[in-house]
Amino acid sequence: MKLYLNEISSATSRVRIALALKELTVEVQSVGILGAEAESRQAAYRNINPQGLVPALLTDNGVLVTQSLAIIEYLDELQPEPALLPRTLEERAQARSIALAIASEIHAFVTPRIALHLGASFGADADTIAGWNRHWIKEGMAAVEHRIAGGRRGDFAVGDQPSVADIFLFPQSVSARRLGLDLAQWPNIAEIVTNLEAIPAFAENAPAPRK
């Protein structure tokens, strides 16, 4: 299998964590997602993935799978242990729900292409864009905190085993901290992230800081 990735990418970090938990190794190819690197991506990488986003996984059968949740569920079916979805029907729904709340209602608003558009079309400078990012992360994380608090939390977001909920929560929490947001305002998330930091598959596969 071959993974198209970028080290700073939060969505890539999710897949790298899943691969590490399952002790799977894949060939990797880096794709630029910022500045001049992003322009070269347009030409070459869009021939492979027309959406131009990372991560994307090329399976051993030559099929390209995009979207981190779809990739992680593919890996989970390919190699079921350790399971990345909880055992019960409700818990599985809850784990997917938290993962999607992060992917669709936080991360989607704070990507490089959104920042590029805010700058190019509305004249937003770096500080305005950082404020925009903080706004969506703060609002989204408060909702996730609420959902975790009212759910079936154990040591992790859903139960006592790391699941897709944690795999999505961890990189987003790292990004939140880098933007100056204190995780302590979301006590359940803060505690879960501390637990996740003790697991090498998480700690070693956080998104790299932007240079």
Ligand SMILES: N[C@@H](CCC(=O)N[C@@H](CS)C(=O)NCC(=O)O)C(=O)O
């Ligand atoms: N929903 C997608 C998100 C993919 C995505 O937005 N990836 C970012 C990196 S974290 C990207 O490629 N951004 C390039 C850009 O925004 O121009 C997933 O979960 O895989």
